[in-house]
Amino acid sequence: MNETLTYLYIVINSLTFLIFGYDKWLAKNNKRRISEQNLFLISLFFGSVGGIFGMFIFRHKISKWSFLWKFILIIIFQIIFFIFLNQQDFRNLVG
Template sequence: MEYFFTYFLLINAITFAVAGSDKYLAVNGKFRIAEKTLFTLAFFGGSVGLLLAMLIFRHKISKGSFIVKFVAILVLQIAWAVVQLSDKI
């Protein structure tokens, strides 16, 4: 369980930093980080970091297609967590 917590903190910190960097790049008209990269990081556990970055940096919050895909990842993760927890009970 300790490794899971460490992984969770690390992947979310990385995701937050990558999303923040993408916002910085967007504001300055530079080469952007692919949405696929952000979704991959979120899928592998960084959804909290991406959500925080979206709220704090106001990044990608008006892009409907991004929100839909992000919510789909969240729903899958919540469903996975419920299944995992129900096996423990």
Template structure:
């Protein structure tokens, strides 16, 4: 359990930093981090980090397609955690 918590902390920290850096790149009009990279990290446990970065940096909050895709990832994770906690998987 401790290993899982440390792993989630690390991946969420990485996601948060990457999203913050992507916001910095956007402001500077530089080459950006691909959305698929952000989505992949979010899918594998970094969704809290991405959500916090979106709220704190106001990053990608007005891009509807990004919000929808991120919402789907978040919903899938919630369903998987629920199924795991209830012993259905």
């Protein structure tokens, strides 16, 4: 089960990375963009690592503070969620 979750996490983050890159390409070519809400949504569902790489590699949205602080909130939420999950797993192991 953990191996499946690992592969799913890799796929979600790879897709997020590609979506951030695609949105940057759309921006450079004056095309209709992917909404920030959709970028947040895919990042929220555990694609934040791909989003971070996409933001820095493609230099996309890194100077827009209104986007960055919301993205940071998503990361904080995910950290709290993972801490909670790990505590629950630990309690189940101990008994």
